[in-house]
Amino acid sequence: xxxxxxxxxxxxxxxxxxxxxxxxxxxxxxxxxxxxxxxxxxxxxxxxxxxxxxxxxxxxxxxxxxxxxxxxxxxxxxxxxxxxxxxxxxxxxxxxxxxxxxxxxxxxxxxxxxxxxxxxxxxxxxxxxxxxxxxxx
Numbered sequence: 119x120x121x122x123x124x125x126x127x128x129x130x131x132x133x134x135x136x137x138x139x140x141x142x143x144x145x146x147x148x149x150x151x152x153x154x155x156x157x158x159x160x161x162x163x164x165x166x167x168x169x170x171x172x173x174x175x176x177x178x179x180x181x182x183x184x185x186x187x188x189x190x191x192x193x194x195x196x197x198x199x200x201x202x203x204x205x206x207x208x209x210x211x212x213x214x215x216x217x218x219x220x221x222x223x224x225x226x227x228x229x230x231x232x233x234x235x236x237x238x239x240x241x242x243x244x245x246x247x248x249x250x251x252x253x254x255x
Contacts, residue, residue, distance in 0.1 A: 120177060120192045125168050130191045132164055144198070148207050153215045166208040170199045 119126055136143060136157075144165070147157045170178070178192075178199040185193050198204060 119189050120181070121174075121195055126189075126191045128164065128168050129194060132161055132168075133191060133194050135161065145201060148201070148204075148211050150211075151214060159212055159215050162208055162212055165198070166205065166212070169205050169208065170195060175199045 121129070143157060144162075147154050147162070153159055174195060178196040181188055181192070181196055182200065185196055188196060201207065
């Protein structure tokens, strides 16, 4: 096992939940514009947490032609190391997938603010009207 025990265990959990395609499926997911039902954002977030470091990339380059001899978790990490700019790509795809939810949330908040503003403005106008009638400016 080339990875430390903690990272290997966590990546092993992810790997167990994947089909046999492993990192090859991740490549497809990273290049898609919508969330994959078999590969939800939570899995990508976990992979991002345990993504290859610079040292991992250097280490696994030595094994790129010997993947079949590696433990499945190390093979998975080796395949992750072959995805260029994986950290940036994971950040981008997670942002892209979360954008519709954030947009809907922002729309809901802005609608609520507008409603409160309209209500308070209407209430203020009413009080101003009552004040002007009572005290005859």
